Amino acid sequence: MKTLQFxxxxxxxxxxxxxxxxxxxxxxxxxxKVDLESDERILTVEVEDSVSPAEVSRTVSEAGFSAQPLERD
Structure with missing residues (x-):
């Protein structure tokens, strides 16, 4: 499992x-979950290790919204 943020x-x-x-x-x-209190509206997703950020972005896009992966330092 891994955590991705968008x-x-x-x-x-x-x-x-x-x-x-x-x-x-x-x-x-x-x-x-989506942090609706944050100005950036951060989406945090727990996924299986095989899932790419692009796959999550595509899933959100298909629902009519955008999700840009956050860069990790």
């Missing part, structure tokens, strides 16, 4: 409801 435009409860079926339906995403 800057996203998921910015309200309605947006969270909109993206929930896509993220919950992805078999390799084990858990996720």
């Amino acid at each position: 800057k996203t435009n998921i910015n309200c409860g309605g947006c969270v409801r909109g993206v929930t079926p896509s993220l919950d339906g992805h078999k390799s995403i084990k858990s996720w």
Whole structure:
């Protein structure tokens, strides 16, 4: 398991409801949450090791939102 973080435009409860079926339906995403209190609206995702950031971004994009991977130092 690994944790990935993304800057996203998921910015309200309605947006969270909109993206929930896509993220919950992805078999390799084990858990996720969006920090709606942060100005950057950070999406944190727990995924299997084989999942790439691009795959998560694509899943979010298919739900109508954007998710840009955060660079780790």
